[in-house]
Amino acid sequence: MGSVVDFFDYIIVGGGTAGLTVANRLTEDADIKVLVIEAGQDRTSDALVQIPGLVLGMYGKPEYDWNFSSIPQSGLNNRIINQPRGKQLGGSSAINFMMLLFPPRGSLDAWAALGNQGWDYDSLLPYLRKFATVHPPPQAAKDTLGLAYHDDSLVGNGPVQVSYSEGYSTPNAVWVETFAKLGLKMKTDPRTGKGLGAFQQGGSINPATKTRSHAASAHYTPEIASRPNLTVFTETTVKKIVFDTSKAEPVAVGVLIRSKDGSEKTLSGGEIILAAGALMSPQILELSGIGSRSLLESLNIPIIVDNSNVGENLQDHPITCQSFEVNPGVPSGDMLRDPNVLNALLQQYQDGGKGPLGQSSISVAYVPLVDEEGVYSQNAKKALFASYDEHVQTQDRKMIRKLLEEPDEPSVQYFLFPSQAHTVLHDPPSMADYLLPTSPENYLTVMTMLNHPFSRGSIHITSDDVDELPTWDPNFNSNPLDLEISARHVQFVETLLRTSPFGDIxxxxxxxxxxxxxDSLENAREVVRQSQVSCFHPSCSLSMKPRERGGVVDTRLRVYGTKGLRVVDASIFPLVTAGNIQTMVYAVAEMAADIIKEDRKVFNNQGSGNF
Known part of the structure; x- marks a missing residue:
């Protein structure tokens, strides 16, 4: 930890996936002083963080997880659903399922088409390569899964470690084989921006140690932590951003913090970078006076910038979970309910990370619009969208429709999850309650994640108290097209179950x-309503778009109406991308660091203005 100074060139609010990435990259320049402020603790040496298979042990515990609950969801039979959020160094990269999916080209080209020049697939590709080192699959994985499409040259040399397990088993193999049988064989490496079919994603796991590779282990190593120009405060809460309002545009000049002991003070910075995530960056902006006039006035918060887009446009990947009992002898994570099995596996893991606890065995598939008959024809797709035309009128929804009508755009991502899921619960205390094996049988779960939802949610404060979590409303299925698309994919799951060799397990x-x-469209809709939850990918709540089109930040990630304030996290996504978003948060943070460095050069050369 660097020495404490009175003034920092950059103050980063949030030591999570994006915040630590930006902090590492900015402090590569020894002349730049950076402060990172994290509300949670440093738990990088904690076994629950380090051991991949113990992830469930963190959910709902306040030392790891902010643990959001939604308001009742009318599109989900009025269920209240859960949302874990990382409350520790590394943020949600420290509590996620370590899935590393690369977005298809169409997802990112849509960002640029929404008015964000320089944010298309080709512009982001160098950063999708830079953030991680992808280790080639071991021979054991190739023997089980084939992996003929895997391109070993797409490695990169970044600090996040991505690897493939040695322990894939029959379920993973028959998953890939059955999709191929149904005309969905993966022919290209999906990391190239194209590809449909079943495949094996890599996990953010260091293959040398079999430990989780996350933002803290990658971007806050002992070597980085010892940089004299980097200071990290943990267990420190940012109450609000402080502005100088004497200029034509308000200038962010510091943050009001509350330390662990309860004392408060203001710290000064040349630029404030908000990286608190898609649910808490909007909270901090609203507490600081940036948001909808009516909301801020109702809470007696002085208005700095009136922008009703703050906290709106929230997107998330809804995921429908269906668990099926397996035949005796088929491997299932449900066996961990037996403490003797868990202890034996922990013993095995102590021996150099061996065994399933050091692995991620979730297989996936990128699939276009399907139903029980198989892949939709172009005409059938167009007919479905035409029948819901009045629900696709905004610019971004038209963009999604255009994407989904493409023959090679995955409408959903399926997961083969290695144990049971109880997402039918009405108001679970935490994410762990969905996934702990409470039913006595052994199961595997097929999960259907909607890549491009048409529904839009929101996140807003209801109090001027920073300790009161903002109100999260994902608003799932508020756009009826989402229910229709998810239900058709649920029907396809029944087809998968009837098809050998997958159905045989x-x-x-x-x-x-x-x-x-x-097995019918109406029944499939009911499956969705009963068992859909969040795949914990909230994003887009402070979208990068032209301000008049719903934007909060510009293409340099600067907050409209202010100077000296940027946002770098998933909240700036204009559209949620296909696939798990961990990859994209790292890529955005890497690109943002370069943008910030560029703007600093320009500022230094001009000697005036604001960067």
Missing amino acids: FKPNGARIPQVRG
């Missing part, structure tokens, strides 16, 4: 969660 007429069969 499940008990005939075995137990299911939920019990409804998705």
Whole structure:
């Protein structure tokens, strides 16, 4: 930890996935002083963070997880659903399932088409390569899965470590084989921006140690932490951003913090970078006076910038979970309910990280619009969208429709999850309650994640108290097209179950969660309403777009109406990308660091203005 100084060139609010990435890159220049402020603790040496297979042990515990609950969701039978958020150094990269998916080209080209020049696939590609080192799959993985499409040359040399397991088993193999049988064989490496079909994603796991590779282990190593120009405060809360309002545009000049002991003080910075995530960056902006006039006035918060887009346009990947009982002898993570099994696996892990606890065995598939008959024709797709035309009128929804009508754009991402999921719960205390094996049978779960939802949610404060979590409303299925698309993909799951060899691993007429069969469109809709939750990818709540089109930040990630204030995290996404978004948060942070460095050069050369 660097020495404490009175003035920092950059103050980064949030020591999570984006914040630590930016801090590492900026402090590569020894002349730049950076402060990172994190509300959580440094838990990088904690076994629950380090051991991939113990991830469930963090959910709902306040030393790891902010643990959001939604308001009742009318599109989900009025269920209240859960959302874990990382409350520690490394943020949500320290509590996620370590899935490393690369977005298709169309997802990112849509960003540029929404008015963000320089943010297309080709512009972001160098950063998708820079953030990680992808280790080639071991021979054991190739023997089980084939992996003929895998391109070993797409490695990169970044600090996040991505690897493939040695322990893939029959379920992973028959998953890939069955999709191929149904005409969805992966032919290209999906990391190239193209590809449909089932494949094996890499996990953010260091293959040398079999430990989680996350933002803190990658971007806050002992070597980086010892830089004299980097200071990191943990267990420190940012109450608000402080502005100098004497200029024509308000200038962010510092932050009001509360330390662990309860004392408060203002710290001064040349630029404030907000990196608190898609649910808490909007909270801090609103507490600081940037948001909708009516909301701020109702809470007696002085208005710095009236922008009603703050906290709106929230997007998230809804995921429908269907668990099916497996035949005896088929591997299932549900066996961990037996403490003797868990202890044996922990013993095995102590021996150099061996065994399933050091691995990520989730297989996935990128799939275009399908139903029980298989892949939709172009005409059938167009007909479906045409029948919901009045729900696709905004610019970004038209963009999604255009994407989904493309023959090679994945409408959903399927997951083969190695144990049971109880997402039918009405108001679970935490994410762990969804995934702990409370049913006695052994299951595998097929999850259907909607890549490009048409629904839009929101996140807003309801109090001027920083300790009161803002109100999260994902608003799932508020746009009826989302329910229709998810339901059709649930129908396709029934087809998967009827197809050998995948169907052969499940008990005939075995137990299911939920019990409804998705064998008709109406039943499939009910499966969605009963068992859909968040895949914990909230984003887009402070979108990068032209201000008049709903934007909060410009293409340099500067907050409209202010100087000296930027946002760097998933909240700036204009559209949520296909696939798990961890990859994109790293890529955005890497690109943002270069933008900030460029702007600093310009500022220094001019000797005036604001960077």
